[in-house]
Amino acid sequence: MRMILLGPPGAGKGTQAVRITKDFGIPAISTGDIFRTNIKEGTELGVKAKGYMDKGDLVPDSLVIDLVRDRLSWDDAKDGFILDGFPRTVAQAEALQGILKDLGTKLDIVVSIVVPDEELVRRIAGRRVCRACGAPYHVDSLKPKVDGVCDICGGELYQRADDNEETVRNRIAVYEESTLPLVEFYTEAGLLTEIDGTIGIDKVEGLIAKALDK
Ligand code: AMP
Numbered sequence: 780m781r782m783i784l785l786g787p788p789g790a791g792k793g794t795q796a797v798r799i800t801k802d803f804g805i806p807a808i809s810t811g812d813i814f815r816t817n818i819k820e821g822t823e824l825g826v827k828a829k830g831y832m833d834k835g836d837l838v839p840d841s842l843v844i845d846l847v848r849d850r851l852s853w854d855d856a857k858d859g860f861i862l863d864g865f866p867r868t869v870a871q872a873e874a875l876q877g878i879l880k881d882l883g884t885k886l887d888i889v890v891s892i893v894v895p896d897e898e899l900v901r902r903i904a905g906r907r908v909c910r911a912c913g914a915p916y917h918v919d920s921l922k923p924k925v926d927g928v929c930d931i932c933g934g935e936l937y938q939r940a941d942d943n944e945e946t947v948r949n950r951i952a953v954y955e956e957s958t959l960p961l962v963e964f965y966t967e968a969g970l971l972t973e974i975d976g977t978i979g980i981d982k983v984e985g986l987i988a989k990a991l992d993k
Contacts, residue, residue: 786892
C-alpha cells in the first residue's frame with residue numbers, strides 16, 4: 780500500500796502515520812523528521828534546511844525531491860509506504876510521479892485530513908514529540924503515561940522549535956498557498972479521500988482504515 784497523508788500542520792498526520800505503520804507494517808516517511816535528524820547531526824542538508832524550517836517556510840523542492848527519491852529506493856519501502864509531509868507543492872507531486880514510475884510502481888491513495896485553522900494553532904502550541912522515535916503527544920489531549928517520557932520507546936519528549944504560534948500561522952498560510960492545490964491535483968487523479976480530522980484520533984484512524992480497505 781502506497782499512500783500520502785495530506786493535511787496542514789497539526790492535522791494529525793504524524794499521529795495517524797504511527798498507527799498505520801503498526802497496522803500495516805510499512806514505513807512512515809516524514810520529510811520533516813528527516814530534516815530534523817539532519818539538523819541534529821549537523822549535516823550539510825540540515826544546515827541548508829534549518830533557516831527555512833525555523834521560519835515555517837518550505838525547504839526548496841530540489842533538496843526535498845532528491846531526499847525522497849533516495850528514501851523510496853530503500854528495501855523497507857518496496858512493499859509500501861506512508862508519506863507524511865511530502866509532497867507539499869505541485870512540483871513535488873509531479874516529481875513523485877516520476878520517481879514512482881522509475882521504481883515501477885504508483886500511488887494507491889491520498890488521504891487529506893481537514894481541520895480548521897484555530898484548532899490547528901491550539902493543537903500545535905501543546906504538541907510534544909519524542910526526541911528518539913518521533914511519536915507525537917499533546918499536553919491536554921494525548922498525554923504520555925509518565926510526564927515527559929515516550930510511551931513507545933522511553934525517549935524524552937520535547938517541543939519542536941517551529942511549534943510556536945507565530946511560526947505556526949506562517950506554516951498554515953504556506954500550506955494553504957503551496958500545498959492545498961494538491962487536493963485538486965489528486966482529486967483529478969482519482970486518488971483523494973477527505974477525512975474530518977476533528978472527530979477524535981481513533982475515529983480518524985477508523986475512517987482511514989475503511990478508505991484503505993476499499
Ligand atoms: P513537518 O514536520 O512535516 O511539519 O515539517 C517541518 C518543516 O520541514 C516544514 O515547515 C518545512 O520547513 C520542512 N519540510 C518538511 N517537508 C517538506 C517538504 N516536502 N517540502 C518543503 N519543506 C518541507
